[in-house]
Amino acid sequence: MKLRKFYKLSSLFVFVPVFFVLCFMTKPLGAAEEQTPKEVLTEELPAGEVGEGETAWDRLMFIADFQAFFTTSDVSGSGSTDGANLSGLFAPV
Amino acid sequence: MYDGQYYEKREFYSDEGDIGSRERTEFQSHSITPMVRFDFGDRTQYSLTPSLFYTATYNKDVATSGWSDGLYNYEDLGAGLDFDMRGVYDDPGTLSVGAQYYHREYDNYASLLSLTGLDLVDNRNVEKDEKDYDGIIGKVGYTWIKPVGFSWEVQYSLLHKMLDDKKIVNSNGVLTGEEQEDDLHSLDLNFDYMMDIGGGLNLGLDLNGSMYDSNQNYWDEYRPGTSAGVDARKFTSNYHDYDSYRIRPSISYTFPLFPLTSTVSFAYQETEYDERKAEFSDGDYKAEAHEETREETTLRLKYELTENWSLIGQFEYIEQRSNTEDERTYRYNYSANNFYVGVGFKY
Numbered sequence: 001m002k003l004r005k006f007y008k009l010s011s012l013f014v015f016v017p018v019f020f021v022l023c024f025m026t027k028p029l030g031a032a033e034e035q036t037p038k039e040v041l042t043e044e045l046p047a048g049e050v051g052e053g054e055t056a057w058d059r060l061m062f063i064a065d066f067q068a069f070f071t072t073s074d075v076s077g078s079g080s081t082d083g084a085n086l087s088g089l090f091a092p093v
Numbered sequence: 094m095y096d097g098q099y100y101e102k103r104e105f106y107s108d109e110g111d112i113g114s115r116e117r118t119e120f121q122s123h124s125i126t127p128m129v130r131f132d133f134g135d136r137t138q139y140s141l142t143p144s145l146f147y148t149a150t151y152n153k154d155v156a157t158s159g160w161s162d163g164l165y166n167y168e169d170l171g172a173g174l175d176f177d178m179r180g181v182y183d184d185p186g187t188l189s190v191g192a193q194y195y196h197r198e199y200d201n202y203a204s205l206l207s208l209t210g211l212d213l214v215d216n217r218n219v220e221k222d223e224k225d226y227d228g229i230i231g232k233v234g235y236t237w238i239k240p241v242g243f244s245w246e247v248q249y250s251l252l253h254k255m256l257d258d259k260k261i262v263n264s265n266g267v268l269t270g271e272e273q274e275d276d277l278h279s280l281d282l283n284f285d286y287m288m289d290i291g292g293g294l295n296l297g298l299d300l301n302g303s304m305y306d307s308n309q310n311y312w313d314e315y316r317p318g319t320s321a322g323v324d325a326r327k328f329t330s331n332y333h334d335y336d337s338y339r340i341r342p343s344i345s346y347t348f349p350l351f352p353l354t355s356t357v358s359f360a361y362q363e364t365e366y367d368e369r370k371a372e373f374s375d376g377d378y379k380a381e382a383h384e385e386t387r388e389e390t391t392l393r394l395k396y397e398l399t400e401n402w403s404l405i406g407q408f409e410y411i412e413q414r415s416n417t418e419d420e421r422t423y424r425y426n427y428s429a430n431n432f433y434v435g436v437g438f439k440y
Contacts, residue, residue: 062440067405069435073102076428078155081118083101085433091094 065089097123102431105413105424106152108165108224113423115164119153142175146195164201171195171228185239189248193230198222220268225257234281244285252277259309264328266312275307275333292349297358299341307333311369316376326378329368337364352397360389372419385415385425401440407433 066088074080099121105114128144147170152163160166175191202224234248252275259273282300287293311332343358364385371379389411396404408431415425 064438064440066438067435069405069407069433071100071102071431071433073104073429073431075103075105075116077424078103078116078427081101081103083119085098085100085102085435087098087100089094089096 061093063089063091063093094126094128095124096126097121104429105427106165113425115152116155116424117152117163118155119160120151121160122148122150124148136180138179140177140179142173142177144173144175146171146173162201165199166201167197167199169195169197173230181235183237185237185244187236187238189232189234189236191230191232193228195228195230197224197226197228199224220258220260222257223259226254227257228255229253239287241287241289244287246281246283248279248281250279252279261308262310262312264310264330266314266327271308273307273309275305275309278304278306293345293347293354295343295345297341297343297345299339299343299360301337301339301341303337303339305333305335305337307331309333329370331368332366333369334367335364335369336367337362339363354395354397356391356393356395358389358391358393360387360391362387371416374418374420376419376421379416381416383415383417385413387414388412395437401438403437403439405433405435405437407431 067086069085070082071085072080072082099119101119103116103118105116106120107114124146125148126144126146128142130140130142132140147168149166149168151160151166153160154163157163171194173191173193175189178188180186181188199222203221230250230252232248232250234246236244236246238244238246254275254277256273256275260268261271261273263269280302284298286296288295309332311329313327313329316327339360339362341358341360343356345354345356347354364387366383369383371381371383373379389409391407391409393407394405398404409429411429411431413425413427413429417425420426
């Protein structure tokens with residue numbers, strides 16, 4: 001029973017990625033006809049300001065997402081607890 | 094990238110494939126993921142992201158006092174490779190394919206067999222690290238994200254677990270040479286519709302289906318056999334296998350005149366085991382399979398003080414129910430309330 005269900009689900013799971021791959025194959029991306037970001041910038045910048053741009057260090061940025069809470073919780077039949085909730089994400093990009 | 098959290102909260106938690114939940118009051122996890130993303134192709138349409146990761150989690154269970162004592166404390170060490178292809182089918186579409194390999198160790202978890210110190214029969218002392226495993230994750234997903242209008246995403250993932258030294262028990266209660274291997278299939282479908290109606294009204298619907306498939310059985314040495322003298326009631330095949338689904342509608346509204354966003358969501362999850370039986374309060378088996386349901390209602394208010402800072406208040410009500418009444422060892426039926434008040438910072 002489990003095996004039959006597994007095959008049914010597997011066929012669905014195989015179908016989904018194949019569907020997307022086929023979509024990708026049948027639709028032209030059109031990228032070759034479009035300009036690259038560098039070409040667009042080069043056209044829009046005033047004459048004389050076209051250069052190699054910033055270094056990798058200059059482009060370094062950080063993302064951060066921090067949250068700090070006071071929490072109180074209780075579970076039926078077990079009691080309650082007060083405390084803190086801290087979460088943080090930090091990454092250079 | 095560093096991703097960490099700490100909280101002090103009374104809750105029940107469990108790992109995949111466990112028999113029941115344990116109660117804890119504090120939890121912390123720390124994850125460090127060095128990664129490099131290479132963009133290439135026309136309009137940098139493709140990206141390839143190799144990564145390494147290390148994760149450590151610590152629990153303060155009710156029965157223990159120190160961070161190092163949590164029964165389910167674990168460490169992961171692994172590597173991953175992700176490939177993204179943007180602009181698939183149209184500009185908002187992104188196709189993602191990824192794979193991970195990792196090793197997980199539960200430092201405090203040892204089998205009851207190994208704790209006895211006995212070596213009565215061959216194989217009796219081989220399950221010392223019975224929860225440690227090597228895991229391989231494969232996933233494929235597609236996202237269609239627009240700031241206003243209809244957005245959706247679909248992701249399928251398969252986690253294959255190869256346990257280090259957990260042996261399969263056969264119908265006679267004897268450990269065999271075969272080792273335990275588990276598969277967790279997950280399919281997620283998330284839909285969002287954002288309406289710009291003088292503020293922002295967002296309607297969401299998250300759907301998840303999971304299937305757990307293990308080759309492990311279960312032998313209960315202390316359960317009486319049948320009157321015929323056969324130990325059929327001691328042995329349960331495919332004890333850990335289950336099917337689960339979750340549905341979570343949500344509605345969120347951002348006011349037009351002041352930066353307040355209110356969100357209400359409700360989640361319903363049902364899990365049904367294939368072979369595991371529900372139990373009466375005295376531990377005797379019921380005729381029906383073990384089932385669990387979980388309902389979560391969440392109310393959240395977020396007020397944007399500045400571009401980076403916000404005030405947040407949240408209330409959660411959780412109700413967990415099961416047709417198993419035997420709670421001498423594990424809790425299957427409870428309700429919980431959680432309140433949060435605090436600040437958020439984004440940069």
